[in-house]
Amino acid sequence: MNLELSDEQQFLRDAARDALSRTKTIEAARETLDGGARPDLWPTAVEAGWAGLLVSDENGGAGLGAFDAMLVMQEAGRRLAGIELLGHLPASALLDTGGYAGIEAVAAGERRAAFVGAVPPGDLDPEWTVDSVSGMSRAPAPTFDGSTVTGEVAWVVDAPGADVLVVVAVQDGSPVAVVVEDASVEDVFRYDPTRRLGHVRLEGAAATPLQADVAAIERAWYLAQALLAAESVGAVEACLEMAVAYAKERFTFGRAIGSYQAVKHGLVEIMRRGENAKSLLYYAGWAHASGPEEFAIAASACRSAASDALDYAARENIAVHGGIGATWEHDAPLFFRRAQLSRRLLGGTGASIDRVAGELLAGSAPGPVAPEGPTGAAATAVEG
C-alpha cells in the first residue's frame, strides 16, 4: 500500500498551482460579480495539457487517471478558478473510448467538450433522470431515436460555448451517450461568478452515438461527482488557511481569537471534514482505477463529504472573520457563493448521499482490503 503522491503527481499538482497563480482568479471573480468579463482560463488549461488529461496516448492525450485529474481540480478549487474542466473531462473520457473521430482536437483543447450527464438509476428509482430548471421533481433524460435527440437538461456545467456536447440519453429504455455539435444552450448565470452554466434544449438535434455501454455511461457520471468533490476539497483548504491565519492575528479581550476553544474547535471541524473528504478522494481514485464495482459509492461519498465540508468551511470562515467576512470586498463570500451553488449542481448533494445509502443497502461491499472483523482488539487499545 502506498498512497504517497508519485513524483509525476507532485509535479502535476505543483505545475497546476503555478499555472493558476498567474491569473488573479479570486479578484476576477469579484469583478465579474460587478459586471466585468469572466476571465477565460481555457487557454491556461490547453497550455498545461489538461484538456487531454483523461484521453489515451494513442488519441493524443496524456492517458492519466481520475486521481491525477482530481489533483488538478483541487488546485483549481483552491483558487476558485473557473476552468471548464468539470464539464470537459468526463465528456473527454467518453469521447476517448467511444470512437469519436474528432478526439485529437478535444485532447489538444482545440475543441472544448461538455458533459450533459444523467443520474443513473438507483435501488429505488429505475429511471435515468436529469436536473430540472426548478423544483424537486427530476426530469427524464433526453430521448434518442437513432439519429436525433430530444429533451431538456438544466444547469449543465460548462455547457455555454462548448464545441461538443456529450449527452446521456435513453433509447428504448437503455442509456446511450451521443455527441451533439450544434445545440441550443441558454447561458445562465447563477450566484457563483466563477461557474459557467447552461440549460441545454434539444429538439430533434442531430446526434451521433458513441460506443459506450451502461457501465461507461455510469462511470462518467460518477467521475463528474469525484471531480466536483476534488474541486470542493481545494476550496475547503483555502477557507481553512484563510480562517486560521485570521484567528492568529485578530485579538479580542487581550488575546488572539484562535486561542478561544469555541473558535478553535470550529476550525478543527473544518479540518476534520476537509480531511475526511480528502481521504475519500483516494477512495474514488482507487475505485476508478481498480475497483469499478465500488466507484458509485466511492464517488458519491466523496462528493457528499466534500460538498458538506465546503458548506461548513465557507460559513465558518465568514463567522471567524466576523462582520468583515460578510462584506463585498472580502474573499470569504466568494467561497461561500461557490459552496452554495456547487451543492445544488450535478444532481445535488442530497441525491449523492442517498446514493451512498442505496449502494450500501443494495449490498455493494466497500473497501479493497476491508477486514471482516471483531471490534475487540483495537477498541480495547483505547485506554481512558
Add this chain to the structure above:
Amino acid sequence: MDLNDTPEQAAYREQVRAWLEEHKSEAPVLEGPDALPEDQVVDAHRAWQRKLAEAGLAGATWPKEYGGQGFGPIEQVIISQEIARARVPGILDVIGVGMLGPTIIAHGSEDQKSRYLGPMLHGDEVWCQLFSEPAAGSDLAGIQTRAKQEDGGWRLTGQKVWTTNAQFSAYGLILARTDADVPKHKGLTMFVLPMDAEGVTVRGLRQITGDAEFNEVFLDDVKLDDDMVVGQVGNGWGTALTTLMFERVTIGFGSEGLGYRPQRFAEAIAGDEAAVRDGDVRQRLGHITTELLAVRFTSYRMLSALQQGQIPGPEAGLSKITTVNASIAACDLVADALGPDALREDTDSQLSYHTSFLPGLKSAGGTEEILRNTIGERVLGLPPEPRLDKGIPFSELRAKEKEAAAR
C-alpha cells in the same frame, strides 16, 4: 497511489494466511453461542497469543533481538487483516505488545528489556497501563499518585482508573509523581509495578453496559525497588508520550474505525422495507456511511505515511472523533428504524451494547474537546488558551485549585 500488495507483501500475506488456515481450529471462541465459559477465556486466549508469538505473528514490528520480526507497519497490518479474515482472535495483550513493550524498548534498561519483553510477547505475563486517575484524565500530567523515595527504592500511594486487563495482569506501567515542588509535567516518573505487590488492590469498574471492562487500581504504600524506574526519574512525561504515540499507531494497525463498519448498521435495517424506502433514514445512513468510509481511507493514508517513516501526529485523533460520533448516530438510526426492540439486551445483535458503550468511548484516550484543542494548537498552530498551571510547582497549583473551588 497503490492500495495493492507488492509481490513481497503478497507473498507474506499468503504465508500468514496459510498459517492461520492450518491453526485456526486451535483458536479459542470468545464470543457468540459457542463461547468458552468466562473463567476459561483468559487462559485460552493467552495460549493462543503464545502460538501467534511463536509463529512470528505477535509483535511483528518489534526488533528481532527482543523476539519481534523487525518488520515495518505494513506487515503488521497484513497480520491484523488476515487474523480478522480468518475470524480468529488476535493477541490477548494488545496494550502490552502494542504500546507498553515498545515504550520499554524505547526507554527501558537492558535488564528490563531482557526480563520483561519475552514473557509479555508470549502472553505469559499480561500488562496493563496505569496512567489515568479519577482527577486526571485528559489533563494527564495532573496525576496525584505519589512515589516517595526511600533507601534503594520508592513507596507509591494513590489511585488509578480505567485500567483494562488489570484483573489478570502480571505487571503494569505506572506513572507517578516523584516531585511535587516542580511544575506538573516535570515531576513525573514511570515505573514497572508488579500487580501482586503488597498494597495493590484491583477492583472491577462496572459501566453503563453492565460489564466491567475496566478496573480501579488502589495503591497503598506499595514498595518498588530502584530498578523498577523506566527511563529517567523526572522524565515520566516524555516516557508517557511515547506510550500515547504507540497508542495511536496501535489503533491504526488494528482495524480501521475500531471495527465500526457501515455494513453492520445497514444490515440491521436492510430487512425493513419501510426503513429502506424512508428518505430521512437514507439521508442519515448515507451521512454515517460517508464518515465511516472516510475513516477507512484516512487510516490507509496514515499507514502509508507510517511506511515512509513518518510518525502519526495528534491529527490521528480526528478519526476517533469521527468514528465515535458516526457510530453513535448509527446506533441512534437503527433504534429509530426498528423501535424499542432494537434495545433488547438478551440477543446477539449487540446494538444495545454499542448504544450503551459509545457515550463512554467519546472520552476514551482524551475527551473530544481536549483532542480538538490539541489538534488546533499542534497541527493548525493556533495559540493555546491562557493557562493557570504553567511554570507553577504542582503543590502550589493544587493549593490554588482547592482555594478556587472553595470560593
